[in-house]
Structures are given as C-alpha cells and as structure tokens.
Amino acid sequence: MRVPPRLEQRFVKVVLWSMTAITVFVLLFIVAYILRRGLPVLSLSFLTENPHEMGRTGGIFSTIVGTLALTAMALAVATPLGVGTAIFLNEYTWESRVTRIIRFGADCLAGIPSIIFGLFGFILFVIKMGFGWSILSGGLTLAFMILPTIIRTSEEALRSVPRSYREVSLSLGSTKWQMVTRVILPSALPGIVTGVILSVGRSIGETAAVIFTAGSALRLPTSLFSSSRTMSVHFYILAREGISMPNAYGTAAVLVLSILLVNIVTYRLMHRFIRKYS
C-alpha cells in the first residue's frame, strides 16, 4: 500500500523535529550541566588564588595566567604568518600551482589531529631544541595548529573588500603595500579579528597538544621557559585523577564561559562585517 504523500510528510516532520529537539537539548544540556554545578564554586578567590595541594584546594589563578600566556604566544607567532600568507595569496600573486599548493597545505594542516601536533611539538621543541616543557614550546605548537584558521579567515576577509577599492588606491598613486596597509587591511580588519578570536577559543580549549608541550606545572609561570598548566589541562587532570570534583566543575565553568564569550564576540563581529559588505 502506498502512503499518501501528505501523510508521509506529516510523519517525517514529527520524526525530524523530534530529532532536532533532541540534538539541541543534548548540546544545551552539556553547557547547563557544567554551569549548574560549576557556577556555585566560582568566587573571586577561586579566580585570584593559586591552586594548593595539586588543585584540591585554592583557586585556578596560575592556570588562567598559563592559558593567557600560551594563547598570547601562539597568536604572536601565528597572526603575522597567517595574515601575511593571506595577503600574499590574495594581493601579490595570481592563482597558480603555487597558490594551490599553499592552500592545500593549509587545508591539510587544519585536518591534523591535535595529538599529532602534541607529538611533534614534544619531539621538536621540548626535546630536540631543548626548550623543555614551556610556554615557548606550547605556544609554538599551538601557533601551528591555529595557523590554517587564521589564513582561511583572513583570506575571506581580504576577498570581501571590493575590488574597486584596490583600483582607486592604485590609481591615486599608492604602491601595492600602501594599498594593503592603508585601504585593504583597515576594511578587512573586522574579518581578520574574527579569525584571530576564533583561534583564541581553540587555544583555550586545547588539551592534547598542550599537555605534552607546555607540561602541567602548577606554579605561576615566570618566563617563556616556564612550564605551565592551562585551564583545560588543569580541568582534565582534576577530573581524571579525581582530585577535586567541585574544583573541576568550577574550572570547567570558567572554561566554558570564556569560550562562549569568545565565540559570541566573534559571531557579533562577523555579522557586522557581513552586513557592511553585502
């Protein structure tokens, strides 16, 4: 017997809508679960005190500093490289085999699992170059991880700048570099910043690549060569070794909130940017 199309559609709709509801529920449940148990733990002293007894007591201050230091290091390396790559691809060369190779390389890099980055960073930076477990090793490893994101988003931002701006700038007697710095980068800035912030989110949340390169020392880092524990690594260790569940939840809540904040800022920026040029 053939089911009438209208009836079939009604049935399918019910199924699809319930699946959607389940999906959205599960994703929101995860955030809500963490926040419900983590928010009560949060206090000013939790944020401003260093961890004591492996994190059983005290706050998470040194891990916040570690996270920020590692992220800053990664951005300081990856942003010039990524934006420079995008500028070269978009403004200084024609489409060719070379640009295809560069883009393919970036795409491949984007797909490499973080544990491979961790393995690589461990051997190259920690062991062979002798940086040890340090902010330097971890930051460089993270920089390589976020490089493709920055290239990709910067390229999109540059591409959305109207071609006529380039013609006007050049026709008024600018060099190519003046055109890039005075006309194109200012117009593409919100898009580029979006990519950078997106990478911040990724750096904050990363664990596998960081634990093998930056180590897990709980002390407050004092130099680029200090080993340092990030919030994600701290959370992982607290939870996996069962050191302190309340502190694990608290750390997770800070982690989730900061990433949500970062992503919301990105989203806002992106939308303003899109509206401006379409």
Add this chain to the structure above:
Amino acid sequence: MTGLDRKENFIRAVLLLTAFSAVSVLAVITVFIFAEGTPIMFRRGVGGFLFGLNWYPGEGRFGLLPMIVGSLEVTLGALLIGVPFALACAVVLTEFSSPRLRNILKPVIELLAGIPSVVYGFIGVVVLVPFIRETFGGPGFSVLAASIVLGIMILPTVISISIDALQALPPSYREGALAMGATRWQTVRMVLLPSARSGIVASIILGMGRAVGETMAVIMIAGNAAAVPRTPLDPVRTLTSNIALEMSYASGEHREALFATGVILFVIIMVLNTLANASSSRRARGKRG
C-alpha cells in the same frame, strides 16, 4: 630602480616567505613523524604493526590492530549516531523551520562547536558511563560511550556545513519541485538532498576526521584496554589515546612505536582530507557550471 620599488620588492619577498609557512610546517611535521615512526615499523615488519593483536611495549610487542580496529569502530559508531541527528537538524532548520528559529538555533549550535573536548569527555564520565553501566551492565567505559560522545561532538560541524550546502542550492530547485506539486518532504528527499550531496559528504568526512583525531574525550570514557572489543559494551583504545596515554613515560623502542602509531593515524587523516577536498572541490566546480 627607485627606493620605493626596492622596498616593494623586499615586502613581496617577505610575504612570499610567510606564505610558505603553512606548507613548511606541514612538511616538517610529516618528516618528523615519519622519521621517528617508520624505522621501527620496517625493522620489525610492517605486518606485525598493522595486524599484531598484542600490545605489550614492556616486552617489545607492538601489535596495533586493536587500536586500529578501536579507532574505526568508535568513528563508525560516532557517525551512525551523530549523522542522522545532524542531517535531521540541518533539514529542519533549512526547510521546515521559520527563518527566525533558524537564525537563533544555527548560531547556538555553532557556538557549541567551541566547547573543549575535555568538557564533552567529562560529561561522558559523569553522566553517560554510569548510565550505560546501570542499564546495560559492563564497566560503562566502552565503545558505546565513546561513540555517543564523539557522535555528539561532531554534531556542530556536520550540521553547520550541511546547512551551508543546503542553503547554497538555487531557490529555483525548491520552487520548481514545489510547483510540480511535490510536498516539502518529497522536495527535500528527491531534489535537495541529492543536489547537496557533495557538500553533505564533505561535512561528514570532516566530522569523521574530528572523530578519528579526538584524543582527550576518548581517553576519559573509552576504558582504554588494548584489546579488540567484542561487544559495544567492551572497553576500547584508539590510536590517539594510545599515543597520549603512554607518551609521558615512553622511551626507546616504546616511544618509536608510539610514533609509528602517529604514522598510521597521519595516513588515515590524510586520506580523509584528500577525500573531503576532492568532494568539496567538486561542489565548487558544480556551482560554477
């Protein structure tokens, strides 16, 4: 040549150098992983690595088959669980929901893509593992638990890219089918999904890459026993966990064997990347034509 021209040429040269940063990093990583990982494979026989059942690094036995099977099972499980929900979500949000709801839900889902994997793993430990243990028996740390958590983790990726693929279809496809008296669902099933196939396939392959490569979440919930699981309730160890679990104390041949694990993982990921790339470039060509 004027001073300005010299400056321009210098800038161009610097930019050209930076442009090769990503490719160079990729090359260096590849060389390192292979240089560290392949010698032991050839010394002890590639077959032993790929098909050996026993992983006893202390005794010099490095069979990776349980981990290879583990990674594949867990990934397959994640796709079986995640993809139907993700596609349902994508179809509902593009075809059946009001634009208002879509404009709220799509960003919400994309925001969740940023939740760190350790958080997913943790939820798995405190909610899912006990549930499985009490409902189905066994230790709870299992293929099933890992598949479910990975299935959830790939949702945002698959949903977001599938929505893009569906929205990129020209409105005329939709209007044409509806004008011929098809219901919305018939339009989706017979016109839209087939037309957006390559974009959807690319989204699934990307999700697959994420599942294969995920490490910390899997370590927390999979149980990590280095044996081929017989049922979905048995614990399992993946290639990624194998590296992460033992890296901190491995040395000598043991460390080399972990790099060999990295080599296999690397090859799997590269194959997936190439597939995704081919699939999405076919989509780009299709759009132009």
Add this chain to the structure above:
Amino acid sequence: MTGIRVREVSHYFGPVRVLKNINLAVEKNEILGVIGPAGSGKSTFLRSLNRLNDLVQGSRTEGMIEVDGRDITRPGTSLVELRRRLGMVFAVPVPLPRSIYENLAFGPRLAGVRGKEKLDALVRYGLEQTALWIEVKDRLHQSALKLSGGQQQRLCIARVLTLKPDYILLDEPTSGLDPVSTMKIEDSLRILKKDYTIILVTNNTKQAARVSDRTAFFLAGELVEIGPTERIFTAPADRRTEDYISGRFG
C-alpha cells in the same frame, strides 16, 4: 614632446585580443571623447594608459604608448608616478570608507605631502574645482559614504585633482547619475579643461557631442574614426560611425 601618442597598440587578456592596432594622439588641454558600444574596448584603452590593466591576470600590451615623450609600456616604468600624473575617475563613484577630508587628502599623503596647511589647501582646491566646496565645507569630517551619488562622483574627481595630475581619465563617469548631477559634472569638465588634458570615455554619445573637442569612435577593439567632434557628428567618414551615432546599434 607633450601629450599622449599611442602607436600600433594591441591589448590582450590571455589569448583574447581586445584592442587592435590603435593609433591616436591626445593633445594638451583638449577633451578627447571616446565613444563606442559596450565591449568595444574603450575602457581597456583608457586603463592601458595608466596601466591599470596590470591588475588583470594575463594582461599584455603590444605597441607603444608615449606619455610626454616616454614609453610607459616599458618594464621599469614607475607606475606610482605614472598613475599620479594620469588621474582616473571610475564609472561607479568609489569613495573610500573614511571622511570627505581624508578621501581628498589620501593621494597627497601617499605622495608625501605633510602639514595641515598644505593638505587643507589641496583639499579646498579639489572641492572648489568641482563646485563641491559650498556644499560640503561644513562637514569635511563626516563620512564620504553619506554624500549623494552625484556628490560622490564629484568627490572622486576632486580627489584626483588634489594630485595635480597632467591628465584626467574618466571612465563613463556619469553612467549612474541623474541628469542634474550629470550636468554639474559636465560643467566641471569644461572648467577643468583650462588646466588639464581630459580623456572622457562615455556610453552617452550626446555627452561626447556636448563636451569634447575631438571624438574617437571605437568598435570591436578597433579605432574606427577620430576627428573634431563637430565633424564626427555631422559628417562621419565611416558608415559604421554614422550608424552608431544615429542610434542604429549600440
């Protein structure tokens, strides 16, 4: 030797030849109108004079283009200097997303002009020549994007004037404007003629008839005919010119 001499110029985009053996001269302080249907190569011609075609992949010029006695098709030509001397105005007004003042000061700043007084004077000069000064003098620091379409295009002309170029190239400058704005721009051109040499590409034959001293007619990449405007419009030598200006095609 002054003016522009174009000798046997052909232009290619990849394998496609869009200009075929063009020969013409532009004299000092004249307005040369360039007319022809869409796709006749008139814009490409204009852009080959300041080498803006270089922005297109696979672009290549054969022949010789002399500007004040120097062949600008040669490699090693300073494009920055060339483009400063041949100011260009585009079909669609493109104010940069910054203030009116900053739009006008953009070119001089690139050229290294410093000091508020000098910049102020250049900005004022440009705006006065295009009759914009009275309209915008009280809001120089507002965004240029807020001006009307006609004002934006006059701003673009003013922006070119602040460079004190020798030549002004206009690429269908009034194609998107209403008749009143068009008239204002045509008035400006007549005034500017005293100090500048102007090449006006237009898809509006009547505009060429109104403002240009001589007119060139392009068709399918060839220069069909060039001569005093009055003769071109009253007694064209070529049948195709006559067909075009009488509106039989194009």
